[in-house]
Amino acid sequence: MFVSRAYVPDGLRPPHFRQWPYTVPAVAEVVERGIEFTHPVTFLVGDNGSGKSTLVEAIAEGFTLDARGGRAARKAGAADTTRTPLGEVLRLETTAQGARMLAGPRLKKKGFFLRAETAFSMTENLGGVPGYWQENTAEMSHGEGFLAVFRSMFREPGFYVMDEPESALSFTACLHLVALMHELGERGAQVVCATHSPILASTPGADIIEVGEHGMRRAKWSQLQLVDHWRRYLDNPTAYLRHLTGS
Numbered sequence: 001m002f003v004s005r006a007y008v009p010d011g012l013r014p015p016h017f018r019q020w021p022y023t024v025p026a027v028a029e030v031v032e033r034g035i036e037f038t039h040p041v042t043f044l045v046g047d048n049g050s051g052k053s054t055l056v057e058a059i060a061e062g063f064t065l066d067a068r069g070g071r072a073a074r075k076a077g078a079a080d081t082t083r084t085p086l087g088e089v090l091r092l093e094t095t096a097q098g099a100r101m102l103a104g105p106r107l108k109k110k111g112f113f114l115r116a117e118t119a120f121s122m123t124e125n126l127g128g129v130p131g132y133w134q135e136n137t138a139e140m141s142h143g144e145g146f147l148a149v150f151r152s153m154f155r156e157p158g159f160y161v162m163d164e165p166e167s168a169l170s171f172t173a174c175l176h177l178v179a180l181m182h183e184l185g186e187r188g189a190q191v192v193c194a195t196h197s198p199i200l201a202s203t204p205g206a207d208i209i210e211v212g213e214h215g216m217r218r219a220k221w222s223q224l225q226l227v228d229h230w231r232r233y234l235d236n237p238t239a240y241l242r243h244l245t246g247s
């Protein structure tokens with residue numbers, strides 16, 4: 001584990017919560033109480049617009065992972081050092097290992113931020129670049145390319161932040177990613193991942209935080225709204241579709 005908590009210090013708290021991102025309940029809760037990381041793998045799940053990306057981007061920034069998505073920031077200027085509004089005020093409490101890594105030389109800094117919006121262009125542009133992956137993802141399908149990238153980038157104990165890594169993946173490929181995340185956690189890495197995938201969220205031993213109108217709450221996989229919806233939908237699609245199609 002590298003990061004044990006994300007919080008906003010007293011002196012950086014906004015005077016009121018009327019402005020984005022503080023209007024997002026999960027963000028307001030982080031400002032008020034912080035968010036604890038207690039397991040090697042943590043998932044953030046919740047509806048569209050619940051604040052998952054806002055949170056994971058700020059967390060990635062806090063660990064100086066390039067906010068465009070990619071490796072640990074190389075040097076000032078080389079990475080996108082612009083901060084998101086939450087990233088400006090969010091601070092990370094690191095473990096001794098995390099503090100050593102952040103203070104240490106750049107090449108010892110292991111981590112990766114997979115951002116939903118930039119993931120695809122990353123698989124296209126960074127193949128063969130030293131420090132990234134050697135596979136030619138141009139010759140692979142979208143999902144194959146993603147898995148190849150995950151396999152080669154998520155190897156060492158480091159701090160991995162991901163935003164909807166499932167977007168290109170089939171059911172089976174999601175299962176491969178579950179195995180990979182689980183293995184990463186077992187080998188000393190830390191993963192913080194926003195997802196809509198009930199498969200990813202089922203990674204054994206993972207902590208799940210459900211975000212929404214209520215703010216944030218820890219939940220068991222079997223009790224997630226996401227899982228409940230999928231279960232009921234797969235059981236009887238017409239019951240859901242009746243409301244939408246009127247037939």
Ligand SMILES: Nc1ncnc2c1ncn2[C@@H]1O[C@H](COP(=O)(O)OP(=O)(O)OP(=O)(O)O)[C@@H](O)[C@H]1O
Nearest residue numbers: 020021024046047048049050051052053054055194
């Ligand atoms: N730059 C911005 N300025 C103002 N509002 C924003 C900005 N970015 C996001 N928002 C709003 O903040 C809220 C949370 O957005 P966020 O992208 O964090 O949600 P999310 O949980 O990642 O959703 P999704 O599952 O669709 O990816 C949304 O209501 C969104 O419209």
Ligand SMILES: [Mg+2]
Nearest residue numbers: 052053116163
């Ligand atoms: Mg998002």
